[in-house]
Structures are given as C-alpha cells and as structure tokens.
Amino acid sequence: MQAxxxxxxxxxxxxxxxxxxxxxxxxxxxxxxxxxxxxxxFTTREAMDADFVFGDFCGANFSKYLVxxxxxxxxxxxxxxxxxxxxxxxxxxEHRFDREKVYVVGIPCSGMLxxxxxKAVAEGxxxxxxxxxxxxxxxxxxxxxxxxxxDMLPDRCKNCKSKKHVAYDxxxxxxxxxxxxxxxxEVEKLEKMTPDERFAFWQNELSRCIRCxxxxxxxxxxTCEKCVFDNPDSGVENKAAANxxxxxMFHIIRAFHVAGRCTDCGECSRVCPQHIPLHLLxxxxxxxxxxxxxxxxxxxxxxxxxPLVNYxxxxxxxxxxxxxxxxxx
Amino acid sequence: MQRIGVFVCHCGTNIAGxxxxxxxxxxxxxxxxxxxxxxxxxxxSQAGQDIIKNAIAEYKLTGIVxxxxxxxxxxxxxxxxxxxxxxxxxxxxIANIREQCSWVHKDTISGTEKAIILGKAAVxxxxxxxxxxxxxxxxxxxxxxxxGGIAGIQTALDIADAGFPVDxxxxxxxxxxxxxxxxxxxxxxxxxxxxxxxxxVDVAQNDKIRIFxxxxxxxxxxxxxxxxxxxxxxARYVKEDVCTGCGACTEKCPxxxxxxxxxxxxxxxxxxxxxxxQAVPKVATIDPDYCMMxxxxxxxxxxxxxxxxAIDYKAKDEYVEEKYGAIVVATGFNPISMDKFDEFAxxxxxxxxxxxxxxxxxxxxxxxxxxxxxxSDGEHPHTIVFVQCVGSRCDSCSEKGKxxxxxxxxxxxxxxxMLTRDKYPDTDVYVFYIDVRTxxxxxxxxxRRAVEEYGVHYIKGMVGKVSxxxxxxxxxxxxxxxxxxLHIEADLVVLAAAIEPDKSxxxxxxxxxxxxDTNDFFTEAHPKLRPVESPTxxxxxxxxxxxxxxxxxxxxxxxxxxxxxxxxLCKDKLTGNPCVAHSDEMMCNGCSTCEKVCPYGxxxxxDKEFRMPDRTTRVRRVAQVNEAVCQGCGCCTVACPSGxxxxxxxxxxxxxxxxxxxxx
Numbered sequence: 001m002q003a004x005x006x007x008x009x010x011x012x013x014x015x016x017x018x019x020x021x022x023x024x025x026x027x028x029x030x031x032x033x034x035x036x037x038x039x040x041x042f043t044t045r046e047a048m049d050a051d052f053v054f055g056d057f058c059g060a061n062f063s064k065y066l067v068x069x070x071x072x073x074x075x076x077x078x079x080x081x082x083x084x085x086x087x088x089x090x091x092x093x094e095h096r097f098d099r100e101k102v103y104v105v106g107i108p109c110s111g112m113l114x115x116x117x118x119k120a121v122a123e124g125x126x127x128x129x130x131x132x133x134x135x136x137x138x139x140x141x142x143x144x145x146x147x148x149x150x151d152m153l154p155d156r157c158k159n160c161k162s163k164k165h166v167a168y169d170x171x172x173x174x175x176x177x178x179x180x181x182x183x184x185x186e187v188e189k190l191e192k193m194t195p196d197e198r199f200a201f202w203q204n205e206l207s208r209c210i211r212c213x214x215x216x217x218x219x220x221x222x223t224c225e226k227c228v229f230d231n232p233d234s235g236v237e238n239k240a241a242a243n244x245x246x247x248x249m250f251h252i253i254r255a256f257h258v259a260g261r262c263t264d265c266g267e268c269s270r271v272c273p274q275h276i277p278l279h280l281l282x283x284x285x286x287x288x289x290x291x292x293x294x295x296x297x298x299x300x301x302x303x304x305x306x307p308l309v310n311y312x313x314x315x316x317x318x319x320x321x322x323x324x325x326x327x328x329x
Numbered sequence: 330m331q332r333i334g335v336f337v338c339h340c341g342t343n344i345a346g347x348x349x350x351x352x353x354x355x356x357x358x359x360x361x362x363x364x365x366x367x368x369x370x371x372x373x374s375q376a377g378q379d380i381i382k383n384a385i386a387e388y389k390l391t392g393i394v395x396x397x398x399x400x401x402x403x404x405x406x407x408x409x410x411x412x413x414x415x416x417x418x419x420x421x422x423i424a425n426i427r428e429q430c431s432w433v434h435k436d437t438i439s440g441t442e443k444a445i446i447l448g449k450a451a452v453x454x455x456x457x458x459x460x461x462x463x464x465x466x467x468x469x470x471x472x473x474x475x476x477g478g479i480a481g482i483q484t485a486l487d488i489a490d491a492g493f494p495v496d497x498x499x500x501x502x503x504x505x506x507x508x509x510x511x512x513x514x515x516x517x518x519x520x521x522x523x524x525x526x527x528x529x530v531d532v533a534q535n536d537k538i539r540i541f542x543x544x545x546x547x548x549x550x551x552x553x554x555x556x557x558x559x560x561x562x563x564a565r566y567v568k569e570d571v572c573t574g575c576g577a578c579t580e581k582c583p584x585x586x587x588x589x590x591x592x593x594x595x596x597x598x599x600x601x602x603x604x605x606x607q608a609v610p611k612v613a614t615i616d617p618d619y620c621m622m623x624x625x626x627x628x629x630x631x632x633x634x635x636x637x638x639a640i641d642y643k644a645k646d647e648y649v650e651e652k653y654g655a656i657v658v659a660t661g662f663n664p665i666s667m668d669k670f671d672e673f674a675x676x677x678x679x680x681x682x683x684x685x686x687x688x689x690x691x692x693x694x695x696x697x698x699x700x701x702x703x704x705s706d707g708e709h710p711h712t713i714v715f716v717q718c719v720g721s722r723c724d725s726c727s728e729k730g731k732x733x734x735x736x737x738x739x740x741x742x743x744x745x746x747m748l749t750r751d752k753y754p755d756t757d758v759y760v761f762y763i764d765v766r767t768x769x770x771x772x773x774x775x776x777r778r779a780v781e782e783y784g785v786h787y788i789k790g791m792v793g794k795v796s797x798x799x800x801x802x803x804x805x806x807x808x809x810x811x812x813x814x815l816h817i818e819a820d821l822v823v824l825a826a827a828i829e830p831d832k833s834x835x836x837x838x839x840x841x842x843x844x845x846d847t848n849d850f851f852t853e854a855h856p857k858l859r860p861v862e863s864p865t866x867x868x869x870x871x872x873x874x875x876x877x878x879x880x881x882x883x884x885x886x887x888x889x890x891x892x893x894x895x896x897x898l899c900k901d902k903l904t905g906n907p908c909v910a911h912s913d914e915m916m917c918n919g920c921s922t923c924e925k926v927c928p929y930g931x932x933x934x935x936d937k938e939f940r941m942p943d944r945t946t947r948v949r950r951v952a953q954v955n956e957a958v959c960q961g962c963g964c965c966t967v968a969c970p971s972g973x974x975x976x977x978x979x980x981x982x983x984x985x986x987x988x989x990x991x992x993x
Contacts, residue, residue: 071947094920095934095950224971225949226916234972235985257970309925309968 001130003108004172006054009079012105012172013052014045016077022103023074026065028058034127035115039065041076054079056130059112059154061265063087064220070101078102081109082176083160085167086263086299087220092167093302094261096223106168108176111149111157116275118152121145156266156279159183166300183264184287186280206248208274215251215268215278221258228253255281260289260308263299292316292324331456334365334390335448336381338372338397340427345370347431347440353396356445360452364388373403378410385414392420392455396448398427417460419907419978424451446991453990457983461907466957468554469654470898473498475546475837476659478506479880480872480887482528484657487891489537493898496539496651497532498546498560500833503608505529506661510591510685512692512699514880515744516775522607522694529609541649542610545833549656549840550930552958553867554903556653564644566615566623567601571639574611578631578640579603587619589696592689595704596696601631605694613639655867655894656841658851659887660834662873664826665720669729673716673824678797679705681822684715684738687745701753703821706800710756710820713749714804715742716792717762720827731827731848736877738825739766743779745823750783759786759817761806769879788815795822828877842928843868851875861890866960869893908978909959910966912952914939916973919950923965923974931958932965 013025029040029051037057042048061084069076080088085106092099113135118128124140136146150158161183163176190198216222216229228234229250236253264286268278289296293307293315307315335357339345350368358366365388369377372395384390393416395407400423408418426444434440472488474481477499485495497504508514509529511521532538541560548559582599589598591605600619603611613631621628622642632640664685667675675681680703682690693699703710717738723730739762746758765787767773779785790807797803804817830849838845843863844852851870854862861870871890872883897903912923914937924932934950941947952974954965965974966981975981 094918094922096918096920224916224918225973226971228972231916231972233982235982261970305925309922 001132002055002110004054006052008172009054009105009107010045010048010052013042013048013077016103016105017043017045021075022077024076026062026069026076026078027052027054028060029053033125035113035118035125041069056113056128056135057115059270061087061218061220061267063091064218064223066097066102067091067223070097075101075103077105079105079107080165080168081107082162082165083109083156083263083265085165086162086297087265088167088299089302090261090263090299091220091223093299093304094223104168104170106165106171106175108163108173111153111160113149113152114154114157114270117154121147121152154266154270155183155186155277156264156269159185161264161297167302184283186277187283187287190280190284202248205276206251208276209251210274211250212273214271214273216254218267218271219254219258220263220265220267221261222254228257251276251278251281255285258282259285260296260306261298262286263297292321331362331392331458332364332388332390333360333362333392333394333452333455334381334384334388335360335363335367335394335396335452336372336377336384337366337368337426337444337448338377338395339368339370340398340431341370344397344427344431344444347434347437348426348444349437349441350444352441353426353444353448357394357396357448357452360449362392362456363394363452365390372397373406378406381407381410382414385411385416391416392422392458394422394424394448394451394455396424396426396444396451399423399425399429417462419461420455420458422451422455422458424448449990449993450987453986454983457980457986458978461977463907464905464956465902466552466554466905467902468898468900469556469652470494471496471651471653472655472657472894472898473546473556473558473651473653474657474659474871476506476661476831476872476874477501477504477532477540477542478659478661478872479508479525479528480661480874480883481506481657481659482525482532483884483887484659484869484871484891484894485538486528486531486535487888488657488894488898489535491891491895491898492537493895494537494539496541496560496653498541498544500543500545501604502543502565502602502612502614503604503610504532504540504542505605505607505609507685508880509605509607510593510688510692512688512695513744513748515740516769516771518744518748526607529607533609540610542612543614544649546837546840547648551652552929552931552955553865554654554897554900555957556656556867558651558653558656560649560651562647562649564617564646565612566617566620566640566642566644567613568639568641568644569610569612571637572612572635573637573639574603574608574613575636576603576613577634577636578613581630581634583628583630584619584621587616592696593683593686595686595689615640615642655869655897657869657871657890657894658834658837658841658843658863658874659871659890660831660837660874662828662877663831665731665829667719667824667826670719670824672794673719673792673822674795674797674802675824678795678802678822679703680710680797680802680820681795681824683824683826684741684745685826687823688741691745691748701749708820709753712757712817712819713746713759713821713823714792714795714802714806714817714819715746715758715760715823715825717742717760717765717825718791718827719824721825722763723827731829733827733848733877734766735825735827736766737828737879740769740772740775740879742823742825743767743776743785746785747775747779747783750779750785757786759788759804759819761788761790761792763789763791769881790815792822795819828873830874834874841865841868842930861886861893867897903957905957906959906961907956908961908976909956910954910961910963910974910976911956912954912969913973913975914949914951916971917949917951918971918973919952920970922968922970923952926964926968928962928964929958929960931955931960 025042028037031038035057122137122139122142122145126138129136135149159181162178262282337354354366354368412418424447471494474485474497477497488495544562547561550557578601582601584600588594601615689695720730721735767776790809792806794805802819806815843865854864869890871887
C-alpha cells in the first residue's frame with residue numbers, strides 16, 4: 001500500500017496551482033483498466049478531481065517527460081518517487097532541461113505492482129485491492145485471489161536501491177535511506193554461466209524482441225535529439241530485425257549508449273511488451289563500473305563525473321579489465 | 330566519385346623483400362575508385378614523387394594512396410607532393426606496409442596478402458575523404474616562464490632579448506632558485522652568487538620582464554598562441570612598490586624563532602624577512618604562519634619601524650589574469666627527504682647533513698659565515714665522510730629512493746671534497762661511491778684533481794650504517810676493491826641526496842595537459858629530436874623539471890627553450906591541424922559528455938536558436954569545438970552518446986569503411 005493517497009497529492013497540487021508556484025501538474029490518470037495507468041497533465045483542481053489517480057500502478061518515471069515539458073512556458077509540478085529522482089539528477093547533469101521550470105514534490109514509494117505478475121494470478125482483472133502485506137485481485141473469471149504483495153513486485157522494486165530522494169523542492173512524508181539491495185544477484189548468476197549458457201539465455205530473451213523501441217522511448221538516459229536508431233547516416237537506423245544478430249546488436253548498442261549514465265530505474269523492463277529483462281544488461285555495466293572504479297551511482301548528485309568519462313590515477317589499466325573479463329568467461 | 334592513384338613503394342628491399350609489390354599494385358588497381366596503380370623503388374625520392382605528380386596530372390587524380398612506411402615518416406612528404414600537384418594534401422592516405430607489414434612478416438605470401446588488405450583499407454578511406462583546410466589563429470606575443478631559478482631566468486632573459494615581453498612566476502619571495510643557495514660551482518669553482526646575481530639584476534632591470542614573485546599559477550586555459558593564465562599573487566603583507574628593501578623591519582621583528590628555509594633550517598630568521606641580501610625583488614615578506622600581528626592582532630613592530638609605510642596587514646591574495654602565446658615550465662628540483670634513510674642517522678644526529686646543507690655551511694652568507702663547523706657543537710670537523718647516491722640508482726622494487734641517477738652529485742661531491750681539503754688541509758675526506766660519473770667538459774679532470782692533487786680518499790663501496798656515539802659518528806662501510814669492511818670515526822657525514830622534481834610540477838602538468846613520466850619529470854615531445862618541447866603545443870621545458878641537470882646543461886636548455894618560444898612568438902598566425910572534431914549541431918544534446926573527456930579543454934557550449942523540423946524555433950545548448958585547441962585525439966567522438974561529434978579526416982564512416990574493407 002502506498003503511504004500517500006490521491007487526496008494528499010491533489011491537495012498539494014491544488015495548493016501549488018493556487019499560489020502560482022506552478023501552472024500545470026504532471027500526474028497519472030486512469031486508463032482502460034484499473035492497472036492501466038497513464039501519465040497526464042492537469043491544470044485545474046476540477047480536472048484532477050475527475051481523473052487524477054495514484055496507487056500501486058503509478059510506476060512511470062516522469063523525469064524524461066520534463067525534457068519536452070520544460071520547453072513550454074511556465075512551471076510544471078512533478079511528483080517523483082525516490083528512484084525517479086536519480087533520473088532527474090542525471091538529466092540535469094546532462095543539461096537536458098531547465099531546473100527552474102520544474103517544481104519537484106518527492107513522494108514516498110512502497111514499490112509498484114507488476115501488471116504482468118498480477119495478470120498471471122487471475123484472468124479478467126476487475127480491480128486490485130492492496131492490503132499492505134497482501135494483495136487481493138478481484139477477477140471476472142477466477143474470482144478473488146489473494147497473494148503476497150511482495151510476490152507481485154517487479155525486480156526493480158523487490159531490489160529497490162533507494163528510498164531516499166536525491167532531488168526535490170519539497171517532500172511529502174519522511175525521506176528514506178539508500179538500500180543495500182540484492183540488485184546484482186541476477187547479474188552474478190549470469191556471470192557464473194558458461195559463455196554458451198549465457199549466449200543461449202540472451203538468445204532466448206532477445207529473440208522475442210519486436211523492435212517496438214518502447215525501451216528506448218521510455219528510457220530517461222535516451223533523450224538524444226536524434227537517436228542513432230532513427231538516423232539513416234548511423235548505419236544502425238531503425239528497422240525490423242532482419243535476423244537474430246540485429247536484435248542483439250540493438251540492445252547491446254543501447255546498453256553501451258547508456259553505460260555510466262543509466263540510473264537503473266528499470267523502466268525498460270517495465271514497458272517491454274515482450275517481458276525481456278533488459279535491466280540486467282544495464283546492471284551488468286553498473287556492476288562492472290562499480291568493481292573497476294569504485295561504487296558509482298549515476299544521478300546520485302548533479303554534475304558528478306561518471307567513471308567512464310573521468311580519469312584518475314587509480315583507474316585500473318585496460319589490461320586489468322581484459323584480464324578480468326577473461327577470468328569471467 | 331574519386332579518381333584514386335595507388336603508389337606502392339619497394340623501400341629498397343625493406344618492403345619488396347617480403348611483399349610482392351607488383352601483386353599489391355595490381356590487386357589494388359582493381360579497387361573501387363582506383364584509376365591508376367604503380368610501384369617504384371623509392372616513392373619518397375624525387376623521382377618517386379615525380380611519378381605521383383605526373384599521375385595526378387595525367388589521370389586527373391582526386392585522391393592518393395601511398396603504400397609505404399609509417400605515416401610518421403613520410404606522410405608530410407607525400408602531402409606536400411600532392412599539394413604541389415594541385416590536390417588537397419588531406420586527400421592523401423598512407424598504407425603502412427613496412428613497419429606494420431613487411432618488417433613483421435617472414436614469408437612473401439602472408440606479407441603480400443596483408444599489404445593488399447592494408448592498401449584496400451586506405452583506398453576505402455580515400456573514397457570518403459574530403460579536402461580539408463587548416464584554420465589560422467593569432468599569436469599573443471608574450472611568454473610566461475613558470476619558475477625563477479637559473480633555468481627560468483635564462484629563458485626569460487633570452488626571450489626578452491629578442492624583444493618579446495616575458496613574465497616570470499616564482500612561488501618564493503625572490504627569484505634565484507637553488508643556484509642562489511650554492512657556494513661554488515663546478516668545474517671552474519667560481520662563486521655561484523657572483524655569476525647568478527648579475528643575471529638576477531638583469532631580470533629586474535629588463536623592462537620586458539615582469540617578475541611575479543611569491544606567486545603561483547592557478548589556472549591555464551586556451552591553447553598554443555593563446556593561453557589564458559590566472560596567477561595568484563599571495564599576500565606578502567608588504568607593498569611591493571613601496572618597500573625599499575632597507576631591512577629595518579627584519580632586524581626589529583620580535584619573532585626570532587622562525588626556521589630559515591634559505592639556510593635549510595640551520596638557523597633562524599624573523600617573521601618578516603628578505604631571504605638573502607641579493608634577493609630580487611628586494612622586498613620584505615611577512616610569514617603569516619609566524620607573524621604575531623597576523624595571528625593574534627598584537628605586535629605591529631614592523632609597521633612602526635617602516636619609514637616607507639610599506640606594511641599592510643590587511644593585504645589579500647590577488648589574482649592576475651594574463652594572455653600568453655607560449656609557456657615555459659622551469660619548476661626545478663628539490664633534494665628528496667631523508668626520512669626513509671634512517672641507516673644514515675640523518676634524523677638522529679645534527680652532524681649528518683645533506684649536500685645542499687653542506688653548501689650553506691660553506692657559504693659566506695650561510696649560518697656559519699662560510700666556516701665549516703659542525704652543526705651540533707660548532708667545532709671544526711676533522712674527518713668527513715661523503716656518501717654518494719643516497720636515494721639515487723635505487724632498486725625499482727625498493728620502497729625508498731629513485732631508480733634514476735641524479736647526475737649532479739658526483740661532481741658536487743668532488744667539489745665539496747676538494748674545497749674542504751683546500752681550505753682545511755688537516756681534514757680527512759672520504760667519498761663512498763658506486764661509480765664516479767663525470768662525463769662533461771673538464772669534469773673528469775676536475776674529479777681527478779680531487780683525488781690526485783687534493784688527496785681525497787675515494788672508496789668504491791656503500792656506507793651501510795652511521796651510528797652516533799658521543800661526539801663521533803661511527804661509519805660502517807665496505808671497500809669493494811680491497812674487499813674489506815671499514816669503520817671510520819667521522820665528525821661529519823654528508824649525504825648526496827637524490828633530486829626529484831618540485832612538488833608543484835604535478836598539479837601544474839595537469840593544468841597544462843603536459844605529460845610527465847613516472848618520476849614526475851616532464852616528458853619532452855621527442856627524447857632526442859625535440860628535447861625542450863612538451864608534447865602539448867606551446868608548452869616548453871627548461872631545466873631540471875625535465876630531468877636531472879647541472880647548471881651548464883640547464884642554461885643551454887633554457888636558451889634552447891627560449892629559441893623555440895621566440896620561433897613561436899615571431900609568427901603572426903599559427904596554422905592549425907585540420908583533422909579536428911566538429912559537432913553536428915542538429916544532433917548535439919548539449920549533454921557535456923564530450924567536454925568532460927576532452928583533455929585539451931577544446932569544447933565549450935553555446936545556447937543557440939534552432940529552427941526545428943516542425944517549424945518551431947528552439948533554443949538549444951550545443952557543443953562547439955575550438956579548432957585551434959582541438960588536437961584531433963577523438964575522445965569526444967567515442968564518448969558522444971548521440972554520435973553528433975565526429976572527427977574531420979577520421980570520421981566514423983571512414984573508419985568503418987576501412988574496417989569493412991579489411992573484413993571483406
């Protein structure tokens with residue numbers, strides 16, 4: 001269950017609209033189904049009373065929307081969960097939007113539910129009731145099914161890396177701490193595989209890719225004016241994967257492009273319609289960077305120099321990195 | 330569509346010995362865009378170059394591939410050849426089929442195959458080459474010399490002599506450096522001050538030279554011909570233009586217990602001080618660590634005795650910003666700390682001293698007025714042991730000391746030994762050495778005089794231990810030639826401490842993006858052919874910051890550095906390298922990644938208004954490359970997430986075409 005309610009957020013938004021701090025509000029509105037929540041802009045309290053929702057399916061990271069949103073006049077209110085604030089800072093580090101045009105209200109988060117897992121529990125979902133530890137799914141065909149809430153969390157929430165907001169203008173509720181999560185456990189399992197096993201694993205996962213570009217479109221690190229996959233001059237422009245090699249190259253090129261900048265927000269895996277665990281590619285990079293250059297969390301502070309674009313005398317020699325990768329293989 | 334000519338060089342048998350040049354020429358003749366292909370014995374010869382020129386005219390070539398030696402050897406030659414025949418020099422590509430092919434292959438079959446592949450890659454690249462024109466930048470006709478020792482002084486004087494203004498930045502209150510602390514100089518034994526101070530006065534009187542003493546360089550931006558430098562002028566609490574250097578304050582200051590760094594702490598000075606009599610500028614400086622007025626607000630004696638009214642307790646650090654066309658590094662050296670050499674009892678006995686301390690003990694302006702007296706009891710020492718190579722020529726795995734030879738110690742020790750025997754014939758002098766190294770004009774003769782005429786006991790072997798016993802120092806050493814252990818009761822032990830670059834050099838190198846070796850000596854652009862230039866354009870090296878040097882060598886290098894600076898400042902404009910990065914502004918995100926990886930500070934950002942495809946206008950932050958600063962290293966092109974950065978002459982597409990040609 002989320003610690004803040006829809007009403008608290010609407011009241012806060014109405015207050016900031018009323019006193020002129022902001023002139024529009026980024027929030028969520030209901031889609032076709034209760035679990036089908038979509039980002040939306042509001043400018044009045046009436047509109048929010050009618051459509052604004054907040055709950056267990058408000059997983060979308062709003063940071064990236066600010067790139068386009070701040071190009072407009074006025075100031076926008078955005079509600080950010082702790083993990084979203086890392087993306088927010090990373091985008092600021094890369095000068096992708098004007099901080100002055102955003103008012104950030106940090107909101108606590110107790111983990112957002114994974115629609116895929118909910119859908120697996122019962123068919124024809126009417127509504128989902130969150131009772132804290134447990135979640136009851138009211139369904140058309142399977143009746144009411146109650147399951148452990150923790151089991152319904154996506155990997156990014158199960159292994160939440162931080163309940164601490166690293167950017168905000170004001171906070172609702174108490175701020176949390178950075179968590180020593182087991183987010184690299186899955187990566188370690190992959191590292192322990194033989195190269196053939198690992199290849200088979202990724203081939204199985206990536207062969208499902210339909211090149212819909214959802215992972216790229218949602219990724220807060222992917223805000224290029226012109227993406228290489230849309231650029232005919234790049235030689236890797238957008239096209240349906242003609243063979244399994246191209247599928248892999250798309251995701252590997254993407255992982256390289258966001259390496260050192262990915263905050264591990266997990267949006268790529270959330271939006272993937274084919275349920276490919278794309279965040280594991282990024283986490284492998286994060287883990288390697290941590291091990292080679294010391295712990296680094298992209299977005300933890302604005303203006304930080306990521307190890308991949310920095311030099312210190314203590315950096316390992318390239319030979320050491322090569323040596324280690326052989327060892328892994 | 331390009332019309333490409335391929336020219337395969339035999340290089341005598343260097344290439345033709347392992348590569349079938351005719352086969353290479355024939356094969357490359359069939360590549361896309363190639364309209365002419367030939368081979369010749371020496372392409373770099375006049376006749377070879379004529380073949381290229383004639384082919385350009387006859388076949389209307391637009392691009393050239395020369396399969397020959399490394400581009401480091403003859404790329405410039407062939408570019409000039411092409412330019413002379415009327416095509417853009419950057420339409421020339423070199424396929425290195427010598428160093429990277431014929432020299433490393435044993436059999437003709439694999440050598441020829443590889444030469445063809447390398448040639449194909451070059452042809453693929455030339456197909457995508459575009460003519461490039463280097464830009465020009467103006468030159469600021471002013472030089473900066475960092476360091477005011479003999480190296481910096483000589484460089485500054487020579488540059489000023491050619492008519493260019495020079496600024497010297499010296500971190501100490503006076504110029505003069507280490508040479509000012511020396512007594513006599515080898516091999517002629519003239520007094521250091523007698524030959525140095527006239528030069529210091531020349532600097533002071535030269536209206537082309539400004540001295541920023543008690544100052545440090547805090548930031549360097551820009552590039553060759555156009556450096557922007559910030560100099561911090563530390564507060565000396567004495568108005569430099571008002572102080573007459575009378576010295577009244579330095580006599581009346583009640584704070585008498587300040588270790589005198591000029592005499593290496595062997596006596597004391599006041600909190601307000603002038604380092605030595607011939608200091609330039611002859612201006613007092615207040616030491617804020619010891620001045621009672623600055624620390625507690627109680628005292629003010631110097632201000633009362635100063636008839637000129639030069640004292641200013643409220644002075645603050647000031648920052649000067651100046652533009653320079655060239656920068657000379659002359660940061661010099663220091664003896665290493667003796668802390669790690671406990672076997673010589675340096676920290677246990679006052680009578681174990683370093684050679685630089687010995688210089689001060691024999692100097693008339695030193696703590697003993699030039700009388701050689703033991704620091705512990707002021708008595709005349711009768712047995713002196715000199716130990717060579719303390720911290721020099723150490724094992725690479727040894728925790729202490731340096732691997733290199735400090736170069737100057739053999740000669741100054743011979744000088745110390747000789748002068749001691751000359752002045753005090755009743756003194757026994759022993760010198761323990763690993764080798765005596767005396768190459769240099771009149772150097773070996775000098776050393777032999779010490780041994781033969783002055784009876785200095787030179788003993789091949791190292792001192793193992795020095796232990797203070799009462800008033801004596803028990804020296805335990807080995808005589809390698811006699812093959813026996815020696816025990817000497819010495820009154821004074823002098824350690825020839827290794828020298829190392831000044832500690833200020835490392836941060837300075839970072840500011841200048843000038844490279845250093847593992848010992849923090851500045852690296853020269855070429856160890857043999859460009860010894861006074863750093864690899865960073867516009868940054869030059871003078872004196873011991875580049876490696877251990879004696880005075881004659883330092884002065885020659887200082888003059889050489891000055892000549893290079895003058896050569897640069899004489900030019901009104903500099904021609905740049907056209908193979909520089911450029912950003913496609915329509916693709917640039919303004920994310921600053923390229924700026925972070927750029928080692929030269931060549932990238933800046935501007936907010937620019939763009940008309941977008943949807944007909945709106947938008948102000949976007951985009952990267953701009955200063956083509957005069959960019960060295961074409963390409964870091965930005967790989968770091969750029971959106972592929973907006975590319976390198977002229979080495980575009981991503983060109984490189985990919987080469988790779989494709991190799992993999993085909």
